[in-house]
Amino acid sequence: MPAIPQIDPTSGAAPEIQPDLPITSANITPAFDPNEVTVVYILGGPGSGKGTQSANLVRDYGFKHLSAGDLLREEQNREGSQYGDLIKSYIKDGLIVPMEVTVKLLENSMRTALDSKDKQSRFLIDGFPRKMDQAVFFEQSVCPSKCTIFLDAPEDVMLERLLERGKTSGRSDDNEESIKKRFKTFIETSMPVVDMFRQEGKVVSVSALGSIGEIYTKLVEELAKRGISPTK
Ligand SMILES: Nc1ncnc2c1ncn2[C@@H]1O[C@H](COP(=O)(O)OP(=O)(O)O)[C@@H](O)[C@H]1O
Ligand SMILES: O=c1ccn([C@@H]2O[C@H](COP(=O)(O)OP(=O)(O)O)[C@@H](O)[C@H]2O)c(=O)[nH]1
Numbered sequence: 001m002p003a004i005p006q007i008d009p010t011s012g013a014a015p016e017i018q019p020d021l022p023i024t025s026a027n028i029t030p031a032f033d034p035n036e037v038t039v040v041y042i043l044g045g046p047g048s049g050k051g052t053q054s055a056n057l058v059r060d061y062g063f064k065h066l067s068a069g070d071l072l073r074e075e076q077n078r079e080g081s082q083y084g085d086l087i088k089s090y091i092k093d094g095l096i097v098p099m100e101v102t103v104k105l106l107e108n109s110m111r112t113a114l115d116s117k118d119k120q121s122r123f124l125i126d127g128f129p130r131k132m133d134q135a136v137f138f139e140q141s142v143c144p145s146k147c148t149i150f151l152d153a154p155e156d157v158m159l160e161r162l163l164e165r166g167k168t169s170g171r172s173d174d175n176e177e178s179i180k181k182r183f184k185t186f187i188e189t190s191m192p193v194v195d196m197f198r199q200e201g202k203v204v205s206v207s208a209l210g211s212i213g214e215i216y217t218k219l220v221e222e223l224a225k226r227g228i229s230p231t232k
């Protein structure tokens, strides 16, 4: 794994990082074969309902749920982690943690699931990729995705949901100041990833307005059009 650049201790500024190697399809073979491993991403703004709808999809489609945010928070709290402070600072500011950290956490979790007794090989990756470099790197070096579910909600609805969640979540970023920063990052940094996958015809877009049940019903219909059906 390449060295992780550190935050500037005085300004707290996030370092811009570049992969050590120029990424070309010629020098990278994915770690997992897409004929054996299924990757579906679920993206959408903060508070759009990714975690909520993921729980439904896990129940009905036999996915293993991998939330990039949860993995980062776990790593942040892991005793002895060299990335704890870095992750903490990025999350509070709504910035995207350098991709080497997140990709490694995801890849490790996938490997563990594949090596487990029940050999889980269908992954629902929640809240990732949120930046173009992560998307390109993961697709080329870990596993190309089958499709991306995009939950579409306006900011006022997401803000209301996140402020409500913040009453009990204990998350450092569920406050108005951090939420505004997360919205900015989402528009400027994450939407280009969704747009790229959309151009490739790989996005299943669903309005995230309405009740949890109504949204899920539409999602199931849209997935069926792509030939993705519940396993139970
Ligand atoms: N359709 C919905 N209507 C109202 N509240 C919702 C809906 N979907 C999710 N929520 C709530 O909104 C908050 C954010 O949902 P969550 O699934 O955590 O979103 P994300 O993972 O995209 O940030 C949670 O408190 C969740 O219970
Ligand atoms: O690939 C990722 C996914 C998440 N995050 C960080 O983790 C935070 C919380 O992400 P999560 O998906 O848990 O938030 P949600 O959108 O579900 O509210 C983000 O704002 C980022 O700071 C990141 O750096 N890289």
Ligand SMILES: [Mg+2]
Pocket: 050, 051, 069, 127
């Ligand atoms: Mg979430």
